Amino acid sequence: MLRKISMVCLILICFLLETSVFNHFAMGGIVPKLTIILTSAYGFMRGEEEGMCVGFLCGLLCDVFYGDVMGFYALILTYIGYVNGKFSRIFYPEDIKLPIALIIVSDLSYGVLCYILLFLMRGRFDFLYYFTGVILPEALYTIVVTVFLYPIILKINEKLDRREKRSA
Amino acid sequence: MSPVVKRKGEKFTLPSKYLLLILTLICILLMLLSFGTNVFEKPLNTSVGYVVVPFQEGISKAGEWLANRTEELREIRELLQENAALKEQVASLTEENTLLQQDKYELNELRGLLQLDEQYGAYDKVGARIISRDSGNWYSSFVIDKGEEDGLTEDMNVIAGGGLVGRITATGPNWARVTSIISDNSNISAMTLVSGDNLIVSGDLKMMSEGVITFSKLVDSGNVVVEGDKIVTSRISDKYLPNILIGYVHTINWDNNNLTKSGYITPAVDFEHLSEVLVITTMKQVVEDADE
Numbered sequence: 001m002l003r004k005i006s007m008v009c010l011i012l013i014c015f016l017l018e019t020s021v022f023n024h025f026a027m028g029g030i031v032p033k034l035t036i037i038l039t040s041a042y043g044f045m046r047g048e049e050e051g052m053c054v055g056f057l058c059g060l061l062c063d064v065f066y067g068d069v070m071g072f073y074a075l076i077l078t079y080i081g082y083v084n085g086k087f088s089r090i091f092y093p094e095d096i097k098l099p100i101a102l103i104i105v106s107d108l109s110y111g112v113l114c115y116i117l118l119f120l121m122r123g124r125f126d127f128l129y130y131f132t133g134v135i136l137p138e139a140l141y142t143i144v145v146t147v148f149l150y151p152i153i154l155k156i157n158e159k160l161d162r163r164e165k166r167s168a
Numbered sequence: 169m170s171p172v173v174k175r176k177g178e179k180f181t182l183p184s185k186y187l188l189l190i191l192t193l194i195c196i197l198l199m200l201l202s203f204g205t206n207v208f209e210k211p212l213n214t215s216v217g218y219v220v221v222p223f224q225e226g227i228s229k230a231g232e233w234l235a236n237r238t239e240e241l242r243e244i245r246e247l248l249q250e251n252a253a254l255k256e257q258v259a260s261l262t263e264e265n266t267l268l269q270q271d272k273y274e275l276n277e278l279r280g281l282l283q284l285d286e287q288y289g290a291y292d293k294v295g296a297r298i299i300s301r302d303s304g305n306w307y308s309s310f311v312i313d314k315g316e317e318d319g320l321t322e323d324m325n326v327i328a329g330g331g332l333v334g335r336i337t338a339t340g341p342n343w344a345r346v347t348s349i350i351s352d353n354s355n356i357s358a359m360t361l362v363s364g365d366n367l368i369v370s371g372d373l374k375m376m377s378e379g380v381i382t383f384s385k386l387v388d389s390g391n392v393v394v395e396g397d398k399i400v401t402s403r404i405s406d407k408y409l410p411n412i413l414i415g416y417v418h419t420i421n422w423d424n425n426n427l428t429k430s431g432y433i434t435p436a437v438d439f440e441h442l443s444e445v446l447v448i449t450t451m452k453q454v455v456e457d458a459d460e
Contacts, residue, residue, distance in 0.1 A: 012219075012220070015220070015303075016227055018303040019224065019301060019311075020228040020300045022303070023228075024231045025235075031301075033303065034303075048184035048187070049182075049184050052184070052191055056191050056194075056195075061216065062303070063198075064216045065220075065300070065343075066345065068337075068353070070198040070202035070212070071194070071195035071196065071199040074191075074195050074198070075191075075192065075199075078188070078191045079188075082184065115306075118306055118353075119373075122353075124352075124374075126374065129374055133374070133377065
């Protein structure tokens with residue numbers, strides 16, 4: 001129960017930070033995707049199911065406020081959560097390389113998917129520009145934020161793990 | 169034994185691939201539904217609005233405050249250096265100022281001729297504050313702190329600083345989403361003020377980093393449109409009120425077909441530093457379909 005509450009709280013906090021606070025710290029108009037960090041972190045820490053749930057909820061929030069089509073971001077983030085969940089078997093809390101790599105790849109694939117579905121379909125072919133102008137800076141900024149955000153998510157997860165072990 | 173049903177006593181769990189399938193189906197269903205109807209949109213917009221918007225309002229105010237403070241600290245240092253340089257500039261600027269004042273008289277006269285001010289004043293307007301921006305770095309839309317309860321509905325025009333910002337594309341009880349004209353998915357029917365020729369103004373993510381948006385399909389048969397000309401919303405647009413300033417022609421080129429022109433427009437609004445906007449509550453008059 002506590003886990004679910006903390007999950008919903010984290011989703012809300014990340015979404016709010018992403019849409020309000022980080023706009024003031026946007027670099028060249030690029031804002032880091034905290035929701036992707038959260039989705040991917042829940043994926044490889046807790047497995048496919050929770051990754052998917054977090055992704056779905058984060059995506060749905062984005063959809064309600066900013067999506068043209070309901071369910072578009074929800075679908076992409078659900079899959080990101082699912083794929084990251086596949087890596088939960090080789091995840092160790094002490095190892096920082098795997099999470100960083102997974103979050104970079106998640107953010108890059110999110111960017112490429114958005115480009116293909118939102119821009120390429122409308123005849124904007126200059127992939128190189130969008131890659132270097134939007135996708136790559138977003139991924140880099142996201143990684144910088146990950147370095148601060150990920151340990152917090154990990155700590156919360158470890159706390160909850162210990163609590164559950166005690167009560168079990 | 170089926171993978172879904174487990175032995176008695178064990179907790180009922182769903183294998184993750186089935187959950188993935190279910191969530192995928194829900195998403196696709198939502199997408200299909202939101203193409204055709206907006207059954208889901210209203211309750212979702214309402215419930216999410218009440219949970220998230222109050223936080224967004226608070227955070228955006230706090231964030232603004234923080235950003236202002238850091239800005240101030242940095243500025244103090246810069247200001248000291250600038251002060252010396254500025255004093256030197258004052259002399260040259262005083263001279264320039266007199267020249268500008270002359271220009272201003274001319275501008276006011278021209279404005280009076282165009283009667284632009286008069287037309288803006290006639291519309292009812294509501295002020296609103298921007299509380300969050302699109303986090304996906306692809307489109308430029310933002311959320312304002314007024315919604316249906318303040319009488320806002322979809323397709324209302326939004327202006328700021330005398331220029332067009334965009335229009336409302338979604339509403340909740342206490343919030344509304346504004347899609348700006350610089351957003352890559354926005355297209356506006358516009359016209360030039362000098363000749364009244366129609367053109368299409370489209371937002372462009374690629375050009376926005378240079379501070380311009382694109383226009384196309386300008387039939388300039390008289391060859392009168394030049395750089396610096398005003399572009400306003402056209403009378404035939406079905407979403408935008410006529411004669412709202414969009415921006416000024418930045419560059420203009422012939423298309424390959426030698427019939428139409430296209431180029432770039434500098435928007436009249438500073439989208440980087442937008443914090444308050446005006447929503448025009450007067451709607452564009454639309455011709456109702458006979459069968460509706």
